[in-house]
Amino acid sequence: MQDHDNLTENDCKMTVRIKDVALAAGVSVATVSRALGDGPVSDELRKKVEAAVAATGYLPNLSARRLRSQHSHTIGLIVSDIRNPFFTAVSRAVEDAAYAVGMRVILCNTDENPQKEAMYLRLMQEERVTGVIFAPTRATAQKLDPQQLGFPVVLIDRAAPPGHADAVVLDNAEAASLLVEHLLAQGYQRIGGLFGNTSTTGAERYAGVLAAMQRHGLQAEARFIAPTPEAAEQAMRAWLAEPAVPQALIASNGLVLLGMLRGARAAGIAIPQQLALAGFDNDNWTELAGPGLTVIEQPVYDIGRTAMKMLLERLEDPARSARKVVLSGRLVVRGSTSA
Amino acid sequence: MQDHDNLTENDCKMTVRIKDVALAAGVSVATVSRALGDGPVSDELRKKVEAAVAATGYLPNLSARRLRSQHSHTIGLIVSDIRNPFFTAVSRAVEDAAYAVGMRVILCNTDENPQKEAMYLRLMQEERVTGVIFAPTRATAQKLDPQQLGFPVVLIDRAAPPGHADAVVLDNAEAASLLVEHLLAQGYQRIGGLFGNTSTTGAERYAGVLAAMQRHGLQAEARFIAPTPEAAEQAMRAWLAEPAVPQALIASNGLVLLGMLRGARAAGIAIPQQLALAGFDNDNWTELAGPGLTVIEQPVYDIGRTAMKMLLERLEDPARSARKVVLSGRLVVRGSTSA
DNA sequence: GATGGCATTGAAATCGATTACACAACACCT
DNA sequence: AGGTGTTGTGTAATCGATTTCAATGCCATC
Incomplete structure (x- = not known):
């Protein structure tokens, strides 16, 4: 007083x-x-x-301003782990785009854990965020209902059932096909791979590999693992200890590729002489590791920027039907797949 | 339901x-x-x-709660670029620790740009954040006055003038010394390096190299550049085109090391046969690139966690004098420095 | 000279929560 | 029996801004 x-x-x-x-x-x-x-x-x-x-x-005082104006000028970015270089790059693009239009970004790491996903989605509701950019696990993508949440959602990397939510994804089937065709052209016939088991992405990439192989009357051997370097390395070591190993292996993302390369090194397998290796995500190190790793390069920055753009468009027109933007990957051929 | x-x-x-x-x-x-x-x-x-x-x-409604309770339960994390793996790892640790005590994190990328730093610091004031964890450029570190800002600040990676602010840093001189002693033990005498010119970190690491060399009656040749892979690669190419190149080169951080390796590859220089290469930051790829790169491993997760811990302690006792926690790096010897 | 826009301005309501304060009910002392 | 805390509860003030609504002055028009 x-x-x-x-x-x-x-x-x-x-x-x-x-x-x-x-x-x-x-x-x-x-x-x-x-x-x-x-x-x-x-x-x-x-x-x-x-x-x-x-x-x-x-x-x-932004809290007071937000309370009265009912505009939080805040968006949520929910990913599995910011240390995954794919999400690191995406997050940078999202933040650049967000701050450019006067919005703040709240970053959340879910570790592919549906409980954490639910928790952070609730937090986003409490924050009254303007919108959310989200890379969900398969479990959450299935039951996600953007209408119920109260804010628009743009999915990245992984899509939900069609028509449910906006999404920006890679054409995984096409990209996987590019990889397979390249490997076949190099003369590899027996092709396999390690795929992440938590997201739709791993499944789609496997499906792409399978389809491409079947077009040539061939089969593919796939194994599904937790999408971490550690799990990939362990699975790789186990696989390489078995009698019949494929001639070429594909990793469903950058972290898995890293683990697979470690596993191959530990097992003393020469790449590409004894085994060809290829994967997704053109991370910094893939160019420099061993003979260079053949990968699918995702337009990472573009994915983040596009996701933000779609979110803004959705805010302008909440009624329009859900859109899915499909971007193409680029095949980067390096020494790890030269027979 | x-x-x-x-x-x-x-x-x-x-x-x-x-x-x-x-x-x-x-x-x-x-x-x-x-x-x-x-x-x-x-x-x-x-x-x-x-x-x-x-x-x-x-x-x-968190805005209403924050307005009335005067507690934002939010901290700011201001780094140069989240795509630098060092900051990626630190940010993950900070967020884990923050969410564990019910706080949110606002992430800001400054691109080593003092204007952006000032802008984001002002934003933090408007957000009435509980505190900030900050990796400042040298320019900003000099003039930083936490008293004036209205919230406590913990510096990471780079320190301010003593007594001004809490900080968590690597013992850069010790770490640089470890590298130099290792190189000398391997028989290299003419040692140089590329160091970042925006932060105190680059300068301190150079000073550490210089001091270690002087203890052996030797000199070191240093060049200062923008701490990006691109600048490092360009400087590397230029250096390698000159007549007298040192026998061993040191990179002042992971991004610079990446650029230097690219430059060496482009120039067709064999490592370690023609040139030894070592640096800071045990990023994923350093183990896998070429013969493996000798590096100083920073306790990245620990740095983030400690910074958050110091921030919480400072909040409990705002009056206590500024502390600087100095962590030690670990030398990881790999093939890039075996004569 | 009265009337009707138009551009500014201020007083007061409002956003949605927390919290100071008053008060009732009830147990615990002398 | 009469203070004295202690607990639990409701009323109303408050946080610091935006926004509604009414009022003002000014000018052009009739």
């Missing part, structure tokens, strides 16, 4: 409120609010307000 | 406010608030409130 007449110095200790700016400028709080926003204010008063803001060192 | 009647009735379109919960439970809003928090509420009413929360599908 006590008045604070100490306008002596700027930020002694009290935080400056809009009321203080109004007092200093000799106008009403409404006018200050309008001058700071885009309301109709005369040039004269606008100048006064700007001077008062500078003099008092006023910084708006 | 198989109760269709309730579903259609309840969360049709209106957002549920605490007032609605109070109405549904037949208690006052204060009691609802206390039941959700840790206030004194009888078991009977607490049960009623919980039932009403479940029935109405109430989700608290």
Whole structure:
């Protein structure tokens, strides 16, 4: 209840409120609010307000602004693990695009854990976020209902059942086909791979491999694992210890590829002499490891930027039907697949 | 939830406010608030409130909560670029620790740009964040005054003038010394390196190299560049085209090391036969590139976790004097430095 | 000179929560 | 029996902004 007449110095200790700016400028709080926003204010008063803001060192309280205006100017980015270089790159693109339109980004790591996914989705609701960009596990993608959540969702990397939500994905079948055709052209016939078992992505890439092989009357041997370097390395070691190993192996993403290469090294297998190796994600290291690894390069930055663009478009027109943007991967041929 | 009647009735379109919960439970809003928090509420009413929360599908509005309680439960993490694997790993640790104590993280990329740093620091003030973990450029570290900002700051990777702010850093001189001693033990005498020119880290690592060399009566040749793979590759190519190239080169961080390796490859230089190469940051790929790269491994996850811990301690005791936690790097010897 | 826009402005309501304060009910002391 | 806490509860104030609504002054028009 006590008045604070100490306008002596700027930020002694009290935080400056809009009321203080109004007092200093000799106008009403409404006018200050309008001058700071885009309301109709005369040039004269606008100048006064700007001077008062500078003099008092006023910084708006975003919580108050959000509460009253009902605009959080915040989006959520929910991925499995930011340390996956794919998501790292995507996140950078999303944040660039978000900050460019005055939005903040809340980043969440789910570790492919449906419980964490549910928890973070609820958090997003409590934050009253403007929208969410989300790479869900298969389990969550299935039961996801954007209508129920209260904010638009754009899926990345992994898609939901058609028509349910906007999505930006790679043409996984096409990309897998590119890889397989390349391997076949190099003379490899017996082809297999390790695929992630938590997302739809692993399944789609396997399906692409299978389809391409079948077009040539061949079969593919696939194994499904947790999409981590550790699981991939272990599976690779086990596989390489068996009698009949394929001539060429495919990794369903960058982390799996990393683990597979480690496993091959540990087993003393020479690449490509004893085994050809290829995979997804043109991470920095794939160019430099061994003879260079043949990979499918995803337009990572583009995926993030496009996801953000779709989110903004969805906000403009909430009613339009769900869209799926399918981007193409690029085959980068390196030494790991030269017979 | 198989109760269709309730579903259609309840969360049709209106957002549920605490007032609605109070109405549904037949208690006052204060009691609802206390039941959700840790206030004194009888078991009977607490049960009623919980039932009403479940029935109405109430989700608290965090903006309102933050405004009133004056606790944002949010911390800022300001780094140069999340795509730098060092910061990626740190960010994951920070977020794990933050969410574990019920705090959210706002991530900002500054691209080593002092203007962006200033902009994001102001944003943090407007968000009324609880605290900030910050990897500043040298320019900003110099003029940083945590008192003025209004929230505690913990610096990572790079330190400010002593006593100004809490910090978690690597013992750069010790680590650089480890590298140099190792190279000398391998018989290399003419040693040089590429160091980042924006942070104090590059300078400290150079100083460490210089000091170690001087202890053996030797000199070191250093060049300072923008800490990006592109700049490093270009500088490397230029250097390798000159007549007298050192026998061993050191990179001041993982990105620079990546660029240097690319430059060496482009110039057709064999490692370690024609040139030894070593650096900082035990990124995934360093183990797999060429003969394996000798590096200083930083305790990346530990750095992030410690930074968060220091921030929480500082919040408990704002008055205590600034602390600097110095962690040690570990030398990982690989093929790139075997003479 | 009265009337009707139009552009500004301020007072007050409002966003949705937490919390200070008052008060009732009840056990525990002298 | 009469203070004295202690607990649990409701009412109302409050956080700091935006936004509604009414009022003002000014100018052109009739």
